[in-house]
Amino acid sequence: MKMLFKSFFVVAALATISLTITARAETVAPQAVDQIDIQKYAGKWYEIAHLxxxxxxxxxxxxxxxxxxxDDQxxxxxxxxxxxxxxxISSEGVAYAQNKGNSKLKVSFLPKGLRWIPFTKGHYWVLRVDPEYKVALVGGPSNKYLWILSREPKLDEATYQSYLDTAKHYGYDVTKLIxxxx
Incomplete structure (x- = not known):
């Protein structure tokens, strides 16, 4: 009986490790889209969900x-x-392009006089945006921050699920989305 229990434990542990490795192999590091049209991206977005x-x-x-x-881009x-x-409540900040395609930004919400301080800007990467600029997935190089944005206050379930799938592909834990x- 003791040997059977040990064998079961070893098989269960190996299966868990295998599933973990498989799940991680299916995800890739977050990647910003190559470029966005900043004029089309500008305007109001409603947050649908966030980590x-x-x-x-x-x-x-x-x-x-x-x-x-x-004016200064x-x-x-x-x-x-x-x-x-x-x-x-509101918070005003400024975003600085980090690539030619404007899809990788760094954002600071510090007062203007303090924005020079190193390590005070957060990553804002556009991970996915639809061709009409109606829905966007935003995150960064880590899986710490994630937002699903829409031009409308509500987003249909199929589109929402599609953007969740993209987030999962990038390794985000979408079970924690609010x-x-x-």
């Missing part, structure tokens, strides 16, 4: 982001959301 993050801890509904191209970023008290109402 939990400190900066959004007070948000319970109506999360949106607005992007506007500045940076992008003005205005994030808004509703808190539990009903208050609308969807808040609009």
């Amino acid at each position: 939990p993050m400190y900066f959004q801890r007070k948000c319970i509904a109506n999360i949106s982001a607005e992007y506007r191209l500045n 940076t992008v003005n970023v205005l994030n808004r959301c509703r808190t539990a008290s009903g208050e609308m 969807k808040l109402p609009h």
